[in-house]
Amino acid sequence: MPSFMSDQDVVARALSHIENKTTDRSDETWREPVENYQNADRFEKELALLRTLPIPYCPSASLTKSGDYIAREAAKTPLIVVRGRDGNVRAFKNACRHRGTELVAGKGCAGAFVCPYHGWSYGLDGALLGIPHEDGFPDFDKLANGLAEVTAIEHNGMIFVIQQDPAADRTAALDMLDAVPDVLKPDQIIFAETETLVEANWKLHLESFLEGYHIKPAHKTTFFPFGYDNVNVIEFSGPHARVTFPFRRIEALKDVAPEEYKVSDKLTFVNHLFPNVVLAELSHHLSLGVIEPVSINQTKVTTYHLTRSTDSAGENAALEAARRDLAFVNETGQKEDIAMVTGIQKSLHSGANAVFTFGAFEPAIIHFHKHMSRRLTDFGSS
Ligand code: FES
Ligand SMILES: [Fe+2]
Numbered sequence: 001m002p003s004f005m006s007d008q009d010v011v012a013r014a015l016s017h018i019e020n021k022t023t024d025r026s027d028e029t030w031r032e033p034v035e036n037y038q039n040a041d042r043f044e045k046e047l048a049l050l051r052t053l054p055i056p057y058c059p060s061a062s063l064t065k066s067g068d069y070i071a072r073e074a075a076k077t078p079l080i081v082v083r084g085r086d087g088n089v090r091a092f093k094n095a096c097r098h099r100g101t102e103l104v105a106g107k108g109c110a111g112a113f114v115c116p117y118h119g120w121s122y123g124l125d126g127a128l129l130g131i132p133h134e135d136g137f138p139d140f141d142k143l144a145n146g147l148a149e150v151t152a153i154e155h156n157g158m159i160f161v162i163q164q165d166p167a168a169d170r171t172a173a174l175d176m177l178d179a180v181p182d183v184l185k186p187d188q189i190i191f192a193e194t195e196t197l198v199e200a201n202w203k204l205h206l207e208s209f210l211e212g213y214h215i216k217p218a219h220k221t222t223f224f225p226f227g228y229d230n231v232n233v234i235e236f237s238g239p240h241a242r243v244t245f246p247f248r249r250i251e252a253l254k255d256v257a258p259e260e261y262k263v264s265d266k267l268t269f270v271n272h273l274f275p276n277v278v279l280a281e282l283s284h285h286l287s288l289g290v291i292e293p294v295s296i297n298q299t300k301v302t303t304y305h306l307t308r309s310t311d312s313a314g315e316n317a318a319l320e321a322a323r324r325d326l327a328f329v330n331e332t333g334q335k336e337d338i339a340m341v342t343g344i345q346k347s348l349h350s351g352a353n354a355v356f357t358f359g360a361f362e363p364a365i366i367h368f369h370k371h372m373s374r375r376l377t378d379f380g381s382s
Contacts, residue, residue: 001179052173060089081161085125
């Protein structure tokens, strides 16, 4: 179970920080070599590590019916994730067993996957069903040549994929899954999906979500008027983290009994699901963003935007509020963050910095780098 505080405790802690002009701090600072954002070997090792971890691929709500599938790369492996006729979700490498052709692209609903090259067909369970002119393959073992399957686990409203069985450390991988917060629910509607190519290393983009030290200078006229300068509550759950960004209207809760708190429009929770996923709980919607490394200096972010559970205001009103929320975040703060991040990417090669120093106000980033460093070392690299 995740070890995050109750809403009441988070609010109490945020109000105390606001009153005392304090914030959650790290006891230590962290010096991350700039080389770690630029080195091709390091990048390959990070991808290899990602393939051994349970990583959210999509919300359960994006695959509601049998045959619903999403094809996308994860840690540079092309995958198909599909809900089968038995209701279970499975993940396969998106490669035909004849000569490796990609079977499907994007998302859809299918009864079977038919290879566009020579027409070999596969069931939703990956079984090789048919080979046109089969007599051309006299000794071919159809049973042994279903699609190459990888582990898919449905948990807390998300589908996680583990590409390579972490045989040596299966318990740690499953502990990591247990530590994920239970935020997504089946009745939430995916009302938008966005895909953004960011011209920067994936870790630079991730870091932009994990601290509130930049809210005033970088979001001066967008987020800052609604929030605070450098006020966060920061918690950890295994390798994951939750960074709480209070809004100014949280101060209204000083006059409300804790058991009456409704916090969704009083703060944003940014859950960092280690290592490359951000699950944000915003005023009127939730977003699950998968930060996919494309190359050492390019990142594709696929984000699923979900309504919060529909409430008494009715479905349409909830959807409208969610869309307004999304437009505000994407058109303002998100663009400002991407401008910062791509600016950092441009300077990496300049030699201006041999290390980046993460200070006391950036504990969730320090936690991330510590876990990356430790896991890469355990993985046989450094
Ligand atoms: S590559 Fe798929 S049928 Fe030939
Ligand atoms: Fe930001």
